[in-house]
Amino acid sequence: MEPQFRQTTIDPSGRFLHAENDRLRVKGPATRVMLAGGVSAWSVTRHEVVRRLCEDPRVSRDPVRHWPAYAGLPHDWPLRPFISTVNAFTAFGGDHQRLRTMMSCAFTPRRVESIRGRVHAVVERIVRDIGRARPGEVLDLRRAFTDVVPAEALCDLVGIPDSFRARAVHSIQAINRPCGDDRDFMDLTSCLGALVATKYMVKGDDLTSDLINARYGDDRLTEHEVNAALILMIGAGSGTTANLLSKAVTMLLTHPDQLKLVKAGDATWADVIEETLRAEGPVQHMPLRYAAEDIDLGFDTVIKAGEPILLSFGAAGRDPVAHGRDANEFDVTRADKNHLAFGHGVHHCIGAPLARMEASIALPALFAHFPDLELAVPAAELQPLPTFIYNGYVELPVRPRK
Template sequence: MTSGNVLRLDVNGQDVHEEGRLLRSEGSAGLVELPGGVPAWAVADAATLRKLLTDPRVSKDPRAHWTALREGRIGEDWPLLIWVSVRNMFTTYGADHRRLRALVSKAFTPRQVDAMRPEIEQITTGLLDRLEHSGASGEPVDLREEFAYPLPVEVICRLFGVPVDRRAAMRSVVDTIFDTTVTAEQAQANSHELYELMRGLVADKTANPADDLTSALITARSEDATRLDADELVDTLILMLTAGHETTVNLLDHAVTALLTHPEQLAAVLRGDHSWADVIEETLRWQAPVPYLPLRYAVEDIALDDGTIIAKGEAILAAYAAAGRDPAEHGATAGRFDLSREDKQHLAFGHGVHFCMGAPLARLEAAIALPALFARFPGLRLAVDPAELATVPSFLSNGHTAIPAVLGGGA
């Protein structure tokens, strides 16, 4: 790896957009240092990233294509190991990826997703009722804790049949996976707890199958073990129950805060001048819910348009937040939240064969939840100065630790 500068990514994720600006100034790709001193090429240029995400010379299989892992330079104590050690569609390439994706993709077809609309509406109404109760005294409520977070968690847990009494533990381990400030020891302990939870879920559903995706995956494995081995089953559940809600939580988080801090644009939406789809897509572009996504690997040497060479076996980090604000695609106003922007294209859900299959579900949840929130509480406002909103301690998750707000009365 050769480059003029190496950017050490802030594990606290305090200013991913300034990091993105610095990375874009490096050209097509810039060298970064991940926790543990692990190097990678971060791609912040939107056009370059889009090409690489569809390039067959780019793999997501670290066992086959990441030299550092194959040579033993990535140890069991690497804090981000869970992101590359799992065996599911997230870390596979070619035929293996197609095989694993096919097992889950049928649950996320447009028809299947739309069939979840009544349930999402029911969950949303329940959360709004609870919000109204907790904010009745006029005291601030936390919109992340009481709305943006529980909605996607409830949806994904129902989809996969996670019992109510295990959801708090699942939330804790998922939060820790995305917390890039944890120590190696904490990360290892969390991984152990995560696997215990998932194996327990598989055991329960094997003994007591139900109408949920976990039971469906177990049935698929029992009918033909070549489609899904035991480790792949558990790791697929880990993928779906972790990444399955994080994007939506942060989408709702930033959509709400964007509208509350841009009241003129909120008013335009409520007048019908802009759609809720405009809000969702501009939020995804402006504040990618996952700023960086580890990792991809060069199957062979790859020459980028500016002459940068990503050598065979080197790691590639997709810088989604930076790509969303690339002035080359969105002009001088790329850093602004602007619902009137004609081109709202983004890479927040990825691109190519690894495009997030949960994207339609995330969009549907937001399309139901956002208008319902602002219809129920037309006087909704932040309870603190926007500058006081703290970000979650992570460069892999882009959200706030809390969104204190005053409901301002009902409709």
């Protein structure tokens, strides 16, 4: 039976993300939706309009300056953690340029490339551990693999020492689970605080030291800003990459013809990664942006100054205007895999090269070790993450057959 939705309410459960996005997309360039707590926002699901608003200087991510209703929100509003932290993610104008420039000075292609060997080693260790499973044993690939790879990579990137690496990896994995709580986040914050304090005394060849050394003219990041930058990078780069890996594995296992193309060399792992990002983007809706001025989208649709905007990067990836009538199909041979999974414009995800690098190592290694890998349950029984923001699974039960 086709799921039914109230026209103006975003389903918070994440059960029917794509169907809901399709319904919203046909309503116009933007349509009003109701979020948790009775908050009204403009939902934008069309590829061209999402891209245009990402480039528009009248669109802000600073709720203090550009969302008057923000001051009246309760402290326990469910979406507050996504908008309330002061960092490059929520900064606007000159403040954003300053923070983004210094983060870019640290998060360079050279820095990402410097951990490639470590990512290879971590992936090989994990697949060996998975290979010790008993014949026919069912494993949760999310807990055993797709969560672990980005957590370990981020620890290498920022320079987490061996003395509390296991604790940091555990905390990173925990905050991305549905059952994660404030204690997990506080523990991660504690780990990063200890790391930053240490790096101020003894710098190393790592991203944390690069952030401390970064300059914007004569300015540098404060210790608080370094901590905030690390929390942003880890928060944005762990669960999203885990979802990318989980979805890529699932798409290949449920589309054996596509996996066969990759194994035969008729498609590449880069094709798999980009098509997964397009069709099953790890971030579906990202709260929130705000109109700093009135924005006329045409078709009698005007977003007024001070109104919140919910951009749907996942829906944009399946827009038939941008990707054709088969936009909902997973096809690694698709000629145009252009997507907005990492955002666009001044807030384009700074960690995109890292996510792509991790996936390009993890996916071929997994399928090389387990060419007969299979889902342990029908795909329809996989439980989606209970959120409309991210696109992933609570668990990914598989049988790692060699």
